[in-house]
Amino acid sequence: MLKKEELLITASLARLELDETEAEKLNQAASQMIEYFALMDKVDVENLSPTTHALVKENRTREDIPAEISLADKMIENAPEKEGRFIVVPNVL
Amino acid sequence: MDKTIFETFIGLEIHIQLITKTKIFCNCRNSFGDPPNTNICPVCMGYPGALPALNKEAAKKACLLCLALKCKLNEKAVFDRKNYFYPDLPNNYQITQFEFPFGIEGSVDTALPDGSIKTVRIHEAHLEEDAGKMIHDRIGSMCDFNRAGTPLLEVVTKPDFKTGEEVEAFLLNFRRIIRYLGVSDGNMEEGSMRCDANVSINYIGKGLGKRVEVKNLNSSRNVKLAIQHEEQRQAKLLKAGEPILQETRLWDDDKKRTESMRSKEDANDYRYFPDPDLPPFATTPEFIAELKSMLVELPLARRNRFMSEYNLIQDTAEFLTEEKDKADYFEEACKKGADPQNAAAWLKGDVTKVLNREKMEILSSPLDIGRFIMLLDFVEKGKINGQTAKKVLDIIITENKNPEDIIKENNWEQVDDSDSLMPVVEKVLAESAAAVNQIKAGDMKPVGFLIGQVMKNSGGKADPKKVKELIMEKIK
16 A cells, blocks of 8 residues: 555645545555556566666667757747747746 | 864766757757747657657767766666756756766866866766746746757766865866867856855764755856855854754855755655657767767866976966967967977967957967967067067957068068167267266166167167167277
8 A cells, every 4th residue: 555645745746736535545546556566576677687768779869950940939829828939837936 | 164173075066068059859959049939849848749869969079078087988878857847848857867877987187276186086977958047027937948958968076075276176177178178168157067066064084974055156266165155154053063954055146155045845856767758878889989089188188298398387388278279279389380488478478468458269360370480480580579579469460460561561670780770879878878877887787778768769670689789889
């Protein structure tokens, strides 16, 4: 079972506000998921190096050449709130 | 702080903006000073489905610096996502390197003001994306993402520094190194090089103390001042038996002190994990060979070589090797026949004075190496004297002319034939009876004055050595 504090820390990192009932319900569901993933603990990985990527094609790089077309203006138009060319978000300070 | 009781441990985290044409994971321009949100695209704006691809040039420059810092390159570098909630990066995570950065376990030598060499170990160096800029006001926070996703290299040192002076010297040297390599312009005032200092003090022999991170340091001098301030502050707390909080503090440049930043309630939990969108980067032997061909002699090594090879004093060698362009210029001039001592003296003195006044850099100034050598040669051969040479130098730089044309136009060629100088000498001597008598009585002091008078009367063109000869001949 997931500890309640762990759930609340995770929730706060995800910017979720949970009331008592929601926390209780989510804790059950999350615990179930974790137990399911815990099956993997049984696999012996002693001498294996961690796999970070399934399809390994290394060094996929890009030349350092600027794009000729710009979507900047369209993207600014997409912003729900703007001030000149700035994109405005709720005050975070 | 009483250094017989306490010792200080300082480690640095230095961020440098790499010089590239485009951002680290997309082909937006990496340029400073454009209107807000000019250089943005679906990748750096975190649009769903947009895929990042690593800029080869950024990887090269990052690894080049790693090699210069004597780091081992990880065979396989991996990019990770550092998750945090702040709107300066639209993805809600920063792409960085966590477990497998490009460089690990390096070291840098720095010459300290007392002449000794300090070796500082490098913990690691990793490549990451920079965040955007924000302006906060009452209605909201205004975001400009031009800088979001530009390549940033973070270099982390071990806590090997003992004083603020060591750190200041290190930063100046580090800045020289990155400029020599051309990976960054290293301008701390403009933020293309940023430095945070981790400072802890403890009773001698007790090991590291509680670590305090100091931010907002925009010059190497301020880094030194902030460290010295922290030493005093922490020593006072320790003496009073009060706890030192492990926290982040900001340097207040007006008040010349550090102040506690609002401390976060819970410890940071960035939940790093490898970015599935970016494959690992293998530093292949071919890649490393290419980098090695790009390495240049570093400033300290070059300074030492200048001292032994050209027989320069440390101060002069240090000056000439401050910037790679200047050192290259000097060596090129020597190779083309300039006398090293003479060339160094001119470069350190009048050339720098005029260039600074005109706000010019030597390589892009009208004083090309050919003109510089010609000027030195004219003085050497006695075509013009030193005073005239200074005037010629000034005109070369301000009017972009050849030294020989300047001398011809102004009729500045040095006069050293007795026939044309003698009348001037005679005139001066006739007007300076007192001085002449003094010399006759054995007091040589007025000789300089007489030479000066002759120079003045000859429009500065006379050869001072010849003038002296004539004066002495005449008085005897």
